[in-house]
Amino acid sequence: MTDLPWLSILIALPLAAGVLCLFVGANTARWIALLATLACLEIAIDLWVTFDPAGPRWQFVEKLPLAGGINWALGIDGIALLLIVLTAFLMPICIGASWRAIEKRVPEYMAYFLLMEALIFGSFAAQDLFLFYIFFEGGLIPMYLIIGVWGGAERIKASYKFFLYTLLGSVLMLIAMLYMARTAGTTSIPQLMAYDFAPEAQKWLWLAFFASFAVKMPMWPVHTWLPDAHVQAPTAGSVILAGVLLKLGGYGFIRFSLPMFPEGSAMFIPLVFALSGIAVVYTSLVALVQRDMKKLIAYSSVAHMAFVTFGLFAMNRQGIEGAMMVMLGHGLVSGALFLCVGVVYDRLHTREIDRYGGLSDNMPGYALLFMLFTMASVGLPGTSNFVGEFLSLVGTYAVSTWAAIVATTGIILGAAYMLWLYWRICFGTQRNADAAAMADLSVREWWLLAPIALGVLWMGIYPESFMRPMRNDVGLLVERLERAAPKGDSKLTLGEGAAHVEGEHHGGGH
Amino acid sequence: MDRFAPILPEMILTVGAVVLMMAAAFSGRRGAGLVSWLAVALLIGATVALIGPPSHAGAIFDGLIAADLFASFGKAVMFPAAAVAIIAAHGWFERGPEHAAEYPVLILLSAVGMSVMVSSTSLVSLYVGLELQSLAAYVLASYRQRDERSAEAGLKYFVLGALASGILLYGISLLYGFTGTMNFTGLAAAFGRGAPTLGMLFGLVFLLAGLAFKISAVPFHMWTPDVYEGAPTPVTAFFASAPKVAAVLLATRVCMEALGPATDAWRQIVIFAALASIFLGAIAAFGQSNIKRLLAYSSINNVGFALIGLAAGTPQGASSVLFYMAVYVVMTLGAFLCVLWMRDADGEPVEDIASLSGLSQTRPAFAAAFAIFMFSLAGIPPLFGFWPKLLVFNAAVANGYVALAVAGILGTVIGAYYYLRIVKVMYMDAPDAPYARAREPMQGALIFLAAVAVSPLGYLLIGPLGGITDRAALSIF
Numbered sequence: 011m012t013d014l015p016w017l018s019i020l021i022a023l024p025l026a027a028g029v030l031c032l033f034v035g036a037n038t039a040r041w042i043a044l045l046a047t048l049a050c051l052e053i054a055i056d057l058w059v060t061f062d063p064a065g066p067r068w069q070f071v072e073k074l075p076l077a078g079g080i081n082w083a084l085g086i087d088g089i090a091l092l093l094i095v096l097t098a099f100l101m102p103i104c105i106g107a108s109w110r111a112i113e114k115r116v117p118e119y120m121a122y123f124l125l126m127e128a129l130i131f132g133s134f135a136a137q138d139l140f141l142f143y144i145f146f147e148g149g150l151i152p153m154y155l156i157i158g159v160w161g162g163a164e165r166i167k168a169s170y171k172f173f174l175y176t177l178l179g180s181v182l183m184l185i186a187m188l189y190m191a192r193t194a195g196t197t198s199i200p201q202l203m204a205y206d207f208a209p210e211a212q213k214w215l216w217l218a219f220f221a222s223f224a225v226k227m228p229m230w231p232v233h234t235w236l237p238d239a240h241v242q243a244p245t246a247g248s249v250i251l252a253g254v255l256l257k258l259g260g261y262g263f264i265r266f267s268l269p270m271f272p273e274g275s276a277m278f279i280p281l282v283f284a285l286s287g288i289a290v291v292y293t294s295l296v297a298l299v300q301r302d303m304k305k306l307i308a309y310s311s312v313a314h315m316a317f318v319t320f321g322l323f324a325m326n327r328q329g330i331e332g333a334m335m336v337m338l339g340h341g342l343v344s345g346a347l348f349l350c351v352g353v354v355y356d357r358l359h360t361r362e363i364d365r366y367g368g369l370s371d372n373m374p375g376y377a378l379l380f381m382l383f384t385m386a387s388v389g390l391p392g393t394s395n396f397v398g399e400f401l402s403l404v405g406t407y408a409v410s411t412w413a414a415i416v417a418t419t420g421i422i423l424g425a426a427y428m429l430w431l432y433w434r435i436c437f438g439t440q441r442n443a444d445a446a447a448m449a450d451l452s453v454r455e456w457w458l459l460a461p462i463a464l465g466v467l468w469m470g471i472y473p474e475s476f477m478r479p480m481r482n483d484v485g486l487l488v489e490r491l492e493r494a495a496p497k498g499d500s501k502l503t504l505g506e507g508a509a510h511v512e513g514e515h516h517g518g519g520h
Numbered sequence: 521m522d523r524f525a526p527i528l529p530e531m532i533l534t535v536g537a538v539v540l541m542m543a544a545a546f547s548g549r550r551g552a553g554l555v556s557w558l559a560v561a562l563l564i565g566a567t568v569a570l571i572g573p574p575s576h577a578g579a580i581f582d583g584l585i586a587a588d589l590f591a592s593f594g595k596a597v598m599f600p601a602a603a604v605a606i607i608a609a610h611g612w613f614e615r616g617p618e619h620a621a622e623y624p625v626l627i628l629l630s631a632v633g634m635s636v637m638v639s640s641t642s643l644v645s646l647y648v649g650l651e652l653q654s655l656a657a658y659v660l661a662s663y664r665q666r667d668e669r670s671a672e673a674g675l676k677y678f679v680l681g682a683l684a685s686g687i688l689l690y691g692i693s694l695l696y697g698f699t700g701t702m703n704f705t706g707l708a709a710a711f712g713r714g715a716p717t718l719g720m721l722f723g724l725v726f727l728l729a730g731l732a733f734k735i736s737a738v739p740f741h742m743w744t745p746d747v748y749e750g751a752p753t754p755v756t757a758f759f760a761s762a763p764k765v766a767a768v769l770l771a772t773r774v775c776m777e778a779l780g781p782a783t784d785a786w787r788q789i790v791i792f793a794a795l796a797s798i799f800l801g802a803i804a805a806f807g808q809s810n811i812k813r814l815l816a817y818s819s820i821n822n823v824g825f826a827l828i829g830l831a832a833g834t835p836q837g838a839s840s841v842l843f844y845m846a847v848y849v850v851m852t853l854g855a856f857l858c859v860l861w862m863r864d865a866d867g868e869p870v871e872d873i874a875s876l877s878g879l880s881q882t883r884p885a886f887a888a889a890f891a892i893f894m895f896s897l898a899g900i901p902p903l904f905g906f907w908p909k910l911l912v913f914n915a916a917v918a919n920g921y922v923a924l925a926v927a928g929i930l931g932t933v934i935g936a937y938y939y940l941r942i943v944k945v946m947y948m949d950a951p952d953a954p955y956a957r958a959r960e961p962m963q964g965a966l967i968f969l970a971a972v973a974v975s976p977l978g979y980l981l982i983g984p985l986g987g988i989t990d991r992a993a994l995s996i997f
Contacts (some may be wrong), residue, residue: 145902145903147902181930
C-alpha cells in the first residue's frame with residue numbers, strides 16, 4: 011500500500027457516501043451504501059495484509075494537531091486492526107440484510123448506517139483521548155435513530171433506554187479523561203498507556219471508565235438496555251449492535267482500563283469476576299426461558315461477553331488472546347444468528363419461537379447454516395468461538411479456579427439454550443402451516459450468510475491468521491500488567507520430571 | 521476625539537438609534553422594512569468598529585468602563601445576535617397592528633445597554649447599563665399590544681425585573697457604604713484587605729442575587745418560562761441570546777474583577793446556582809408541551825453549565841465561560857429561528873411540540889437543522905455543543921472541583937432526555953399536518969449557517985475562538 015492516510019480515508023469514505031445518500035433515491039442509496047461499505051472492506055483487508063506483525067506497535071500512524079489540545083491522531087495496533095476488519099466485514103452484510111427489509115426512508119437509513127461505520131472506525135483508530143470520546147459517543151446518535159425510526163413496536167422506549175444508559179455510563183469517563191489529560195499532561199493514548207497514575211487515583215479512574223465500558227459491554231446488572239435495543243432494532247441494527255458496538259466495551263478495557271490502570275484493574279478483579287460469573291449463569295438461565303428468538307440471542311450475547319471480561323481480567327496471555335478471539339468470534343456468530351432470525355422474520359413477521367418448527371424440512375439450506383452458527387455459538391471445536399472460549403477459560407483457570415468453574419457452567423447452559431432453540435425451530439413436527447410453507451434461502455440471503463459461515467470456520471480451523479497480528483500487542487499488554495497481575499490460586503508446583511537428563515539433547519530443536 | 525474612539529461602537533448604536541427612531545416616527549409602517557435593515561447595518565458596523573481602540577484602550581472615563589478584549593468579545597457576540605433577532609422578526613409583525621419600526625430601535629437601545637454592561641468596571645455604570653437593557657426588554661416583551669400573553673409577559677418581566685433591580689441596587693449601596701467605592705479595582709482592594717465584613721458579605725450576596733435574576737439562574741429563574749412563552753418569538757430569541765451573554769459576562773467580570781479576592785465567598789453561591797440551574801432546568805423541562813417554554817428551561821440549564829466555568833474562578837474558567845456563551849448563542853438562535861418557522865397551513869405560528877411530529881418526512885432539511893441544534897444543546901459529540909461543555913468541566917477539574925464536574929455532567933444526561941424528545945417527535949412519530957413553507961431566504965441562510973457552525977465542522981473554530989477567549993479572559997485578571 012502506498013503512503014496515503016488510509017485510516018482517514020477509511021473514516022471519510024463512508025461519511026461522504028452517507029451524506030451523498032441523503033440526496034438520492036431509495037435504490038441509488040442502497041447501491042451507494044453497498045459500494046461504499048465494500049470499498050471500506052477492501053481497504054480494511056489491505057490494511058490487514060500490509061500490517062506487519064513484527065513491525066512497530068502502532069502502524070498507519072497519522073497525526074495532525076488540531077487546536078484546543080486535541081490531535082487528529084490515528085493509528086492501529088493488531089487489536090484495533092482486527093476489530094476494524096470485523097466491522098468492515100459486517101457492514102456490507104448489514105446493508106445487504108436491509109436491502110428488502112427496509113422499505114421506508116431508505117436514503118436516511120443508509121446514511122445513518124454509513125455515519126455509524128465511520129464513527130466506529132474512528133473509535134478503533136483514534137489515538138487521542140478526546141478524539142476517541144467524540145467518536146465513541148457520536149455513535150449513539152445514528153443508532154438512536156436507527157432503533158427509533160425503523161424498530162419494532164416498542165422502539166421509542168428501547169431507543170431512549172439505549173441512548174440514556176450509554177450516555178450515563180460515558181459521561182463519567184469524560185471527567186476521568188479530563189483528569190488524566192491534566193495529570194499526565196498529554197492526550198495521546200499511546201503515551202497514556204505507558205503513564206503510571208498514582209494507585210489511589212487509578213481506583214477512581216478505573217471505576218469511571220468501568221462505568222462506561224461495562225454499560226457498553228454490557229455486563230450484569232447494567233445489561234438491561236441490550237435485550238430491549240436488540241429486540242426492537244431492525245435486523246441489521248441488531249447485527250451491528252451485537253457484532254461491533256458491544257466490542258467497543260471490550261476494546262475499551264484492552265485499550266484503556268488495563269494498560270492505563272494496572273493496579274486499579276488488579277484491585278477490582280474480584281468485582282469483575284463476580285459480575286461476569288453472575289452474568290454467565292443468570293443471563294444464560296434467562297435466555298433459556300425466552301419465547302422471543304431475538305431476546306434469547308440478546309441474552310446469550312451478555313453471557314458471551316462475560317467470557318471476554320473473564321479473559322481480560324485474568325491478565326495473562328491466554329486470557330487476553332482468548333477474550334479477543336471471543337469478541338471476534340461472537341461478532342461473526344451473533345451477527346449471523348440475528349441474520350438467521352431476520353430471515354424467518356422477513357417471511358412470517360414474528361419472532362415467537364412457538365410459531366416455527368420443523369423448518370429443516372422446507373428450508374434445508376437455512377437449517378444447515380443455522381446449525382453451523384448454533385454450534386459455533388455453543389463453542390464446538392472447529393468453529394470460531396471454541397478457540398476464544400477455551401483460551402479465556404484457560405486464562406481464567408490460571409488465576410481463579412472458582413471463576414473458571416462458574417464460567418464453564420456457562421458453556422453447558424449455552425449449549426442447552428442454543429440447542430433447544432435450534433430444536434424448536436428446525437426440528438420436530440411442522441406445527442404451523444404458514445411456517446411450513448416458507449421458501450428456503452434466496453440467493454441474496456446466501457450471499458449474506460455464507461461469507462460469515464466461511465469466516466466462522468476459518469477462525470476455528472486456522473486461528474493463527476487472527477492471532478498473529480495481535481500477538482505482539484497482547485505480549486506488550488501482559489508485560490505492562492505483570493507488576494499487578496494476580497497470582498493464581500492453583501498453587502502449581504513444578505514436577506520432579508524424569509531423570510533422563512540426556513533426553514534434552516534430542517528435544518532441543520523446538 | 522481620541523477620548524471617544526474607544527466607545528465608537530456605542531456611539532454608532534446610540535446615534536443610529538435616535539436617528540432611526542425619528543425615521544420610524546415619521547415614516548410609519550411603510551418605512552419599517554428599511555429601518556430594520558438599517559438597524560442591522562448599524563449593528564454590523566458597530567461590530568466592525570470593535571477593531572482598534574475599543575478592544576485595547578483599557579480603563580476609560582475615570583474607570584467607569586473598560587474598553588478591553590473581554591468587553592469586545594462580548595460585543596462581538598451580542599451585536600450579531602441582536603442583528604439576527606431583527607432579521608428573525610422579518611415577516612412577523614407585519615400581520616399585527618404593531619408598528620414594526622420600533623422593534624429594531626428598541627433592540628438597538630438594548631444593545632447599547634448590553635455593551636455598557638459588559639464594559640462596566642464600576643457599580644454605577646453596571647446599574648445604568650443593566651437598566652437601559654432591561655427597560656428596552658420590558659417593552660419588547662409586551663410588544664404585541666393586543667396579545668394578552670404578550671402583555672402579561674411584559675408586566676411579569678417588569679415587576680420581577682424591578683424587584684431584582686431593587687435587590688441589586690440595595691447590594692450596591694451596601695457595598696458602597698462598607699467599602700467607600702464604586703470602582704471594581706477599589707472593591708477588589710477592599711475585599712483584599714482581609715476577611716470581608718458582614719456588611720460587605722451582605723452586599724455581595726444581594727449583588728449576586730440581582731445578577732442571578734438577569735441570567736435567570738435558579739432560584740431566580742421563575743420569570744423565564746412565562747416571559748419566554750408570552751413574548752413574541754423573535755423577542756424570545758433575542759432574550760435567550762444577547763442579553764443572556766451580557767448578563768453572564770457581567771457576572772463574570774464582577775466576580776473576577778471586583779470580587780476576585782473574595783472568591784471563596786462567592787464560589788459557593790455560584791456552585792449552588794450552577795447545579796440548581798442544571799438540574800432544575802433539566803427536570804422541569806420534562807413535562808413541557810410548548811417549545812418556547814422548553815427552550816426557556818434549556819436556557820436555564822445552559823446557564824448552569826456556564827456558571828460551572830465561572831465557579832472555577834480562574835482565567836481558564838473565564839475563558840471557558842466566554843467560549844460557552846459564544847457557542848450557546850449560535851445554538852439558541854438557531855433553535856429559535858427554527859421555532860419561528862413553525863407555522864401552520866394558514867401561516868399562523870404554532871408552539872406545540874406535538875405539531876413537529878414527522879417533520880423529518882415533510883421538511884427534511886428543517887428537521888435536520890433542528891435536530892442538530894437539539895443534539896448540540898444536549899452536548900452530544902460529535903456536535904460542537906460538546907466542546908464548550910468539555911471546556912467548563914475541564915476548568916472545574918483543573919481546579920480540583922471534580923465532584924462539581926461529576927454532578928454537572930450527570931445533569932447533562934437528564935437534560936439529554938428532553939432534547940431527545942424533540943428529535944423523537946420529529947423523526948419517529950407519524951407525520952402531522954405539514955407546516956406552511958417559510959418564505960424567508962435570509963432566515964433560512966442563518967439557520968443553515970448556525971447548523972454548519974455547530975456541526976462537527978465547528979471544531980475547526982476551536983483554534984481561533986479558543987485563542988481569543990483565552991486572551992479576552994486574561995484581560996480581566
